[in-house]
Amino acid sequence: MQIGIVGLGLIGGSLGLDLLQCGHTLHGVSQKLPTCEAALARGAVHTASTDLRSLADRPVEVIFICTPIPLVLPTLEALAQWLPPSVLITDVASIKGSIVTAAISLWPNFVGGHPMAGTESQGIQAAVRHLFQDRPYVLTPQSDTSPASIEQLRGLIQDLQARVILADPFTHDQAVAWISHLPVMISASLIAACSRESQSEVLQLAQKLASSGFRDTSRVGGGNPDLGTAMAQYNRQALLQALNTYRQELEEVIHYIENQSWSDLHQLLQITHRERQTFGE
Ligand code: NAP
Numbered sequence: 575m576q577i578g579i580v581g582l583g584l585i586g587g588s589l590g591l592d593l594l595q596c597g598h599t600l601h602g603v604s605q606k607l608p609t610c611e612a613a614l615a616r617g618a619v620h621t622a623s624t625d626l627r628s629l630a631d632r633p634v635e636v637i638f639i640c641t642p643i644p645l646v647l648p649t650l651e652a653l654a655q656w657l658p659p660s661v662l663i664t665d666v667a668s669i670k671g672s673i674v675t676a677a678i679s680l681w682p683n684f685v686g687g688h689p690m691a692g693t694e695s696q697g698i699q700a701a702v703r704h705l706f707q708d709r710p711y712v713l714t715p716q717s718d719t720s721p722a723s724i725e726q727l728r729g730l731i732q733d734l735q736a737r738v739i740l741a742d743p744f745t746h747d748q749a750v751a752w753i754s755h756l757p758v759m760i761s762a763s764l765i766a767a768c769s770r771e772s773q774s775e776v777l778q779l780a781q782k783l784a785s786s787g788f789r790d791t792s793r794v795g796g797g798n799p800d801l802g803t804a805m806a807q808y809n810r811q812a813l814l815q816a817l818n819t820y821r822q823e824l825e826e827v828i829h830y831i832e833n834q835s836w837s838d839l840h841q842l843l844q845i846t847h848r849e850r851q852t853f854g855e
Contacts (some may be wrong), residue, residue: 575730578603578629581650582622585763586640587665587701588735590618595703596733601632604698612736630656636726638687639665647676648815654681662723668750668801669808670714670743678716686714686743687726688750689736694797704735711736714743719802749819751812753853754794756820760812761795762802825831 575598579586582604583613594617596602602619603626604610610622621632631754634657639649646665653663664687667673674686691709693700711731715724724740731738741749771777784792806813830839 575599575603575636575774576632576634577730578632578634579619580604580626580639580653581641581645582609582618582631582698583703584700586638586704587613587618587698588614588691588703588705589638589640589689591616591701591703592621592706594618598730598733601629601634603629609698613701616697616698616701616741618701619677624819626652627656629653634661636662636664636730639667643667643669643673643695643808646673648682649730650677652685659683662726664713664727666810667803668754669747670712670741670809671747674712674714674716674743677713682696682718683720683723685723687717687727687731688712688714689734690754691736691750692797694793696798696801704821706731706734706736709736710739712739712741712746714741714746746810747809748815751809751816754836755809756804756816758797758805759792759817760820761792763795765795803855 577593577598578601582590582602586602586604590600590602590613600619602610602613602622603624604613604622607624611620611623613850614622621787635651637657639646642651645824646667649665650665652846659682661683662675663681665673665677665685666687666689668688668834670686670688673697673749674684675686677686689706689709689711693702693705697834711722711734713727728738768780771780827839827842830833830842
């Protein structure tokens with residue numbers, strides 16, 4: 575299949591690395607020339623250009639928009655001027671509701687997507703093979719989406735060895751507010767709170783001692799600042815609801831500890847010990 579990728583960063587580059595190995599022909603577009611050169615050198619694409627219009631000169635059948643979130647719709651709007659309507663366009667943005675609603679009106683053959691995979695790094699150098707393997711990959715088709723387009727995309731996602739999950743775009747946004755966007759904000763707050771330790775001797779020792787527990791809980795808060803900000807901006811309502819519920823939980827924990835209510839705290843930890851098994855694999 576002839577595939578276009580716009581935005582050759584962590585996600586776009588990783589898609590290219592895997593899809594190219596599966597025998598597809600990859601045409602990349604990115605903002606910066608050195609990024610295009612690096613994508614070619616790394617074997618993520620067969621051709622690369624800084625000119626979005628170059629995709630109109632290629633026989634592309636599917637395009638993945640892998641730009642930062644605020645650029646997904648402007649990119650689609652530009653592509654819509656030049657491409658034949660048969661081209662299936664998808665995106666990988668971490669929020670779906672507002673993007674899908676606007677995208678469908680710009681390009682009826684659009685299917686929203688969100689691979690549930692990533693790292694705390696960004697850019698083409700962060701792209702890796704098998705990033706999506708065994709990971710959920712959400713697609714958010716609408717009632718009038720062509721079944722052929724869904725199947726075309728499903729086939730490519732299976733090439734990535736990812737697991738397709740179909741979801742309503744707004745339900746997706748509420749769900750990822752809990753398991754992706756809230757953790758980013760909690761994790762960032764954790765790093766910020768630790769950094770406020772005023773005794774330099776204590777702070778330095780904490781930094782030296784930080785091991786697997788801190789690494790796990792701080793990982794997503796130490797990631798791409800642009801992406802974290804865009805998650806909050808574009809999924810504001812669902813994220814605020816999740817943050818407010820989290821604040822209530824935190825206040826309850828503080829209350830238990832202040833009042834030395836150890837049995838209440840123990841009961842809560844027993845519940846969370848059990849409930850954790852119900853999230854993810
Ligand atoms: P990233 O590593 O920063 O990649 C985005 C790339 O887009 C950049 O490398 C940049 O390349 C390129 N770009 C910027 N402006 C552009 C433009 N006007 N035209 C073409 N390319 C442009 O970010 P990412 O993590 O891959 O995120 C990309 C998308 O994936 C976002 O929508 C995000 O929500 C989604 N996503 C991210 C994760 C994650 O964990 N990171 C997970 C799932 C989905 P240049 O060097 O050329 O500027």
